[in-house]
Each structure stands twice: as structure tokens, then as C-alpha cells.
Amino acid sequence: MKKVRIGIAGLGRLGMTHARNIAYYTVGAELTALCRRDPDALQAAGEELSVQDLYTDFDEMLQNADIDGVAIVTASDSHARQAIQALRAGKHVFCEKPLGISAEECRQVEQAALARPDLVFFPGFMRRFDPSYQYAREKIDAGLIGEPYLFKGFAADPMSTIEECIQYGGKGSGGLFMDLGIHDMDLARWFLGEDPTGVFAQGGSFHYPIFTQRGDAEAGIASYTFASGKMAVLHAGRAAPHGYHVETEIVGTKGSIRISPTPRKNHAVLYLQQGVVTECCENFPQRFEEAYRLELQAFVDCIRRGKQPGVTVTDGRKAVQIAQATTRSFREKRYLEISYASFLR
Ligand SMILES: NC(=O)c1ccc[n+]([C@@H]2O[C@H](COP(=O)([O-])OP(=O)(O)OC[C@H]3O[C@@H](n4cnc5c(N)ncnc54)[C@H](O)[C@@H]3O)[C@@H](O)[C@H]2O)c1
Incomplete structure (x- = not known):
């Protein structure tokens, strides 16, 4: 071929x-x-x-x-x-x-x-193609955790690359929720099998005020409602002191699955005077290489x-609509309904 x-x-x-x-x-x-x-x-x-x-x-x-x-x-x-x-x-x-x-x-x-x-x-x-997320999806499809009803996403860039992030994460990136949080918005839809209907978001800057001066946030949280009563929460940040940390939890009626609760660099564990140490993953190319x-x-x-x-242009459009509503909710400090208006349907 x-x-x-x-x-x-x-x-x-x-x-x-x-x-x-x-x-x-x-x-x-x-x-x-x-x-x-x-x-x-x-x-x-x-x-x-x-x-x-x-x-x-x-x-x-x-x-x-x-x-x-x-x-x-x-x-x-x-x-x-x-x-x-x-x-x-x-x-x-x-x-x-x-x-x-x-x-x-x-x-x-x-x-x-x-x-x-x-x-x-x-x-x-790309998270949909990560072997751990694929594995979680297979277990959910097989009914292992029952009906999934809560998605918890945590995504943090490392403080060690903050200068890069300040330079890159300006207006053209769409800001914290659009740029970083969007992966979790896609995953929440993917794992819960439903689109969120509303959002309340908050954010602030705790090390680097430049994010707030730009109308953005260095760290933020968002809580999502769904028509069925399912729930999703997201915590995203630009300056984690310990490294690059992406962690996900899906809670169901019969059990739950956590992906990367310890964001390890590799499988080595160091036994040192200060204790048992697992070095943290450093950046996105390392964590999501595969x-x-x-x-x-x-x-x-x-x-x-x-x-x-399996992942479509409509998934891409809906994730941006969720991210846009999240950013507006953060700026306007109020709960907002999410609109999925499309030219086509
Ligand atoms: N999926 C992920 O995990 C992930 C991770 C990082 C970045 N991204 C996405 O990838 C994109 C690039 O991010 P990055 O971190 O590599 O940014 P970057 O700033 O390091 O690189 C962007 C590159 O695009 C070039 N460029 C910008 N506009 C252009 C144009 N109109 N025509 C030709 N070249 C142009 C720039 O000169 C630069 O070389 C962003 O949209 C970002 O959201 C995704």
C-alpha cells in the first residue's frame, strides 16, 4: 500500500x-x-x-x-x-x-x-490513545465499575517550565481552561458518555500575577452539571512545584479507577535518607510519549x-464550547449553561 x-x-x-x-x-x-x-x-x-x-x-x-x-x-x-x-x-x-x-x-x-x-x-x-486511558475505557465498557457518575480531572504543568508557559500561554492559547483544561473536558464526555449542561469556574494566581493581569488564571477549578445528575470536576494549574502531573479518577456505582495518582517519571523507586522517593514526571512529551x-x-x-x-470533529467542537463556557464562567463569576449550538443540527 x-x-x-x-x-x-x-x-x-x-x-x-x-x-x-x-x-x-x-x-x-x-x-x-x-x-x-x-x-x-x-x-x-x-x-x-x-x-x-x-x-x-x-x-x-x-x-x-x-x-x-x-x-x-x-x-x-x-x-x-x-x-x-x-x-x-x-x-x-x-x-x-x-x-x-x-x-x-x-x-x-x-x-x-x-x-x-x-x-x-x-x-x-491524545489522552484517548494513552494505554492507561484506553485500559480504563475497556474496564468501564466491560461494566467493572458499574455506571460511571463522577469524573475528576487534575492537570498541572510544572513550575520548572513556567517561563516557557508564560511566553506560550498568552492570548493565542485561549487561556488556562481552553489550553490545558480542554483535555479533561473531552475525557469527561468520553468517560461519562454525556455532555455537561452547565459550569461554575473559579481561578486565581498564587505565584505569578501575570496570568491574572492577562485576564487568565494560573490555577483554576471548574464544576460541571449533567442532565442525568452525573458530575465532573476539574482542577488545572500552571505551576506545580513537584513536576508535570495529570491525574484522572472515574467513579462508578460499583467501583472507581484512578489513572496516575502518582505521576512517576519511570518505575524506579529510590530508598534514601529522606525516605522512599519516586521522581515525578517532568513534562508532557515524557508522560504522553506513547x-x-x-x-x-x-x-x-x-x-x-x-x-x-472514533474521535471526531464534533468532539473537538464540543470540547471548545465547554472550554469557552468555563472561561466565561470564571471571568463573570457565575454559573453558566453550556450551549452546543451548531450550524448543522
Ligand atoms: N496535545 C497536547 O498534549 C499538547 C501539548 C502541547 C501543545 N499542544 C498544542 O500544540 C500547539 C503547538 O503548541 P507548542 O507548545 O508546540 O507551541 P510552540 O509555540 O512551541 O510552537 C508553535 C509553532 O508554530 C509556529 N506557528 C505559529 N503560528 C503559525 C502559522 N500561522 N503558520 C506556521 N507556523 C506557525 C510557531 O512559529 C512555532 O514554531 C498548540 O495549539 C497547543 O495547544 C498540545
């Missing part, structure tokens, strides 16, 4: 990880074009990845590169426009989260994707088999 030729746009913190995964780990794929705005960094990436077809402009890559699909890993406020352009150019699309930073632009992406059922559209919710590879493999497998993925 012919290899799927992929062009990638955005070669920053995550983009280089995805580019290496496509080039070296994705069966049936070939990394054939790169797009990055900084010409020197683009050249360096081309040399590292042995890719010669280089572009500083996304639209030029779409027009001129000999590619079947694109991976969009640019700044979040570019995703929607680029995804629509790529679909119109007849390319399969892998789009990093969030699909866009407003519900309006996500509805446009959804409309463009649903108009081209012949093209694969894959929103990058998930990033598996999601790209799933994207390429869908293209080769002519199938759509």
Missing part, C-alpha cells in the same frame, strides 16, 4: 515531537514537507529530519507540496483557519487541540470537515483504510 505523505505545520515544543514520530515511528507514513515561519529554524528542522520540501507559509505548503495530509501543530489561534484551508485543498487533517479558540470558528471547521467525508479529520486528543505516537498511527491507519476515527 502507498505511504501517506504528510506535511507538518508548526515545529515548536510539540511540533518537533510529532514530526519525529511521523518520520521515524508511524508505519505507512512519510514526512515530506515542513512549515515553520522562522527560516533558520525551518532549515535546521529540515536537516534534522532529512526533509527538503520547506515552507515558511502554510498556504504555500498546501498549494505546492506533494502531500496527502497535514498535521497542524501551530499556535491554537491558527488551527481553525488552517484546518479549513487544508480541507478545501483536499488534504486529510490531523489538528492539535484545541480545534480553535472560539465556538464560532470551530463550527466552521466542523461544517468544512463534514462536507468532505472522503477526508479524514482527526482532532488531537500516546502521541499511537494517535498519529491511528490517523494514518484511518487514511489508509478509508475510515473516520
